[in-house]
Amino acid sequence: MDRLFSPLQERIDGVVFTRDQFGEEHLTNYGRIHYWKPRFVVKPLTTQDVAETVRFAKEHGLFVSTRGSAHSQSELGISKDGILLDMKSMDRIYEVDHGENLVEVQGGVVWRDLVQHLKRWDLSPRVLTNNLGVTIGGTVSMAGIGVASFKYGSQGDNVHDMEVVTGNGDIVHCSRDENPELFWSVVAGLGQSAILCKANMILRKNKKMCRNYYLLYDDIGKFMTDSEKMMDDGKWDYLESWASPCPQGIKPINGERRVFAKWFYPFHPTVEFDPGEEPNDKEMLEGLDFYDYLYTDDLPTIDFHERMVPVFELWKKAGTWDYMHPWMELVMPWDTAADYINQILPDLPPGLLIGGHILLWPAKGTVSDSKFFMRPEGDNLIGFGILPAVPQRYWDQVRPILDNGSLLGQAMGGKRYLSGYINFTEEEWRMHFGDRWPELVAAKKKYDPECLLNPGFIKYGDALKTEPAGANS
Ligand SMILES: Cc1cc2nc3c(=O)[nH]c(=O)nc-3n(C[C@H](O)[C@H](O)[C@H](O)COP(=O)(O)OP(=O)(O)OC[C@H]3O[C@@H](n4cnc5c(N)ncnc54)[C@H](O)[C@@H]3O)c2cc1C
Missing domain, CATH: 3.40.462.10 (FAD-linked oxidases, C-terminal domain)
Structure with missing residues (x-):
């Protein structure tokens, strides 16, 4: 038995799996291009579980990668020797606020479950991707583009507010008005700054x-x-x-x-x-x-x-x-x-x-x-x-x-679009983000200074050492 199993399991209400316990599905994603083996798979139940897992990782020098339904490709939703947080265990749908047209969900909720839950009120999320088998956290972290995006933007644009855990292990509430730079670092942020644990998603009334x-x-x-x-x-x-x-x-x-x-x-x-x-x-x-x-x-x-x-x-x-x-x-x-x-x-x-x-x-x-x-x-x-x-x-x-x-x-x-087959060099990553590259790097430094979260996809090179700190700089 891995010596860190019990200390980690004791910290959380969810379940920790060791290498002899998890299966093939945790080694790769829909792309089947890369196969990596995590040291632990953690199925958290609460935001507190996620925070404790990140803090534990920090104390023990482990990386933490996040996955929803693992429908991405390339080096996303997989982990080499670190902790793989399988967020689908955080699948609770809370109250619908009919006045504000909002629904509160945990980050691992699958869009299909949300859509089925809302149909009794003729309510729909404003943007849905073609594949409803993916999670709220997974698509908000990517962008989430659908056949209504020409009107409403990405799924990330339709998050009202969220509760996240940063790479520092802090639980933070953010929205367009409250901690906005963290909010916009989580939207399409590939889990680089923080992990989305709960969100209020904006809904619309649909016709039948x-x-x-x-x-x-x-x-x-x-x-x-x-x-x-x-x-x-x-x-x-x-x-x-x-x-x-x-x-x-x-x-x-x-x-x-x-x-x-x-x-x-x-x-x-x-x-x-x-x-x-x-x-x-x-x-x-x-x-x-x-x-x-x-x-x-x-x-x-x-x-x-x-x-x-x-x-x-x-x-x-x-x-x-x-x-x-x-x-x-x-x-x-x-x-x-x-x-x-x-x-x-x-x-x-x-x-x-x-x-x-x-x-x-x-x-x-x-x-x-x-x-x-x-x-x-x-x-x-x-x-x-x-x-x-x-x-x-x-x-x-x-x-x-x-x-x-x-x-x-x-x-x-x-x-x-970054969910697919990406093999960018360091230079190509810089070119992809263009003027936004310094902001991406600054957000990483501020919210995940030890670079615990989701390593292996974006190649920062020396940027994390040389760019100025402060997400607004
Ligand atoms: C058949 C098919 C159809 C698709 N159609 C569309 C489409 O119409 N439109 C579109 O935009 N995309 C589409 N995609 C791509 C897909 O939506 C993205 O790959 C999306 O990220 C998958 O969500 P997931 O839950 O599987 O996330 P994963 O693939 O598990 O993770 C994706 C990224 O999000 C991060 N992440 C996951 N959960 C969290 C969290 N809670 N907090 C922070 N970071 C997190 C991961 O670390 C990773 O970086 C399609 C994919 C497939 C396989």
Whole structure:
């Protein structure tokens, strides 16, 4: 038995697992790119448990990494020889404040459980990601982007206030007004400054039904023109889109004969309505320049939130859910997005998308206040992602495609979304955060001066020694 097991277990109400007790799922994450073994897995029950765990780590020279559902990739939600805090044990949903439209939750609550809990009052979180199996702490720490983000920003923007434990082991309450620099260091902060233990999340009243229009575009320019209209005209509640290949045959690509595709852009704008107040389809679609209009789907709003479940079930049945997932996602400037997409897609092997897809999201840059969710300048932005499922034996062939896509996207002004496959050098980390890098470093120094929290992903290099202290500097 590990000599630190009993002293740690005695400090907390939750459960401590040693190396002989936890399973494979704690060695890696959805990416399956890195495999690290923690010394302990801790399932905390309370904020106090989290604080005691951090204090214990500090006393014994251990690192503390945090995980929610471990749906990230790269070196996130895993720990090498340290304590891995498995936050899903902090899964309590407290009172709903109907006056303020807020709900208090623990950081390990899974969004699906919250959505199901709230449906009795026709309340929804303002932004939901495609995958509801992830935790509040996990997505707030990343950003959390969804089909309503063009209106409401990221999930992090929709935190009212929170209770966190810093790398110093302090329990601190923060909001936009109270300890704001800590608040904005936790939002999209990858657990670098503090651990989110409780949050009041902002809700909205939803209508009971959704009408989902299945439009198809054959031209990225027309798709962007219409999506700009839709983001601005105030008629739509959700905007979702993809790029889909239609394989055409085989032609020479980069010196070899390969399958090539014509690319289409399915676009599913959606509007909520209450029964008896159905939207007027002609008015909704007026002035749009789509290539085809395939289908209109009326479904309960709760089913709309869960619309991706059949896709994920298919990936599970096909076995691709268990492959490597080196996802390459970018937020592109509006001006260069079409050129970028037109350069990337023609050479992309359609077979890469078995068990995955190409994400394409019109978004607004102006609706987020998040400091560390890095995005290009500009009112309108496009989220683009190559999301493959890769058998380990093909990784060496796939990696250059993703690396090239990442480099070209950044050269054209894009910013990477950090939940995916990231292999930045120290210099690339600085470039990613740009003007925000000194603030990130300063927050780390202030709230986690011994660098206990979530080491191994962001490469700070010497920055922690040389940058000035004080998160506001
Ligand atoms: C099928 C699928 C679909 C997805 N769709 C979307 C999408 O539509 N939009 C989108 O934005 N993302 C999407 N993602 C990415 C996903 O939302 C992020 O990876 C998210 O961070 C996962 O949350 P998690 O609970 O699994 O967190 P984890 O992966 O476990 O952790 C992510 C990061 O958050 C930190 N963290 C976790 N909990 C806490 C906490 N309580 N306090 C402080 N830090 C914490 C971890 O240390 C880590 O740095 C998708 C992922 C998958 C697999």
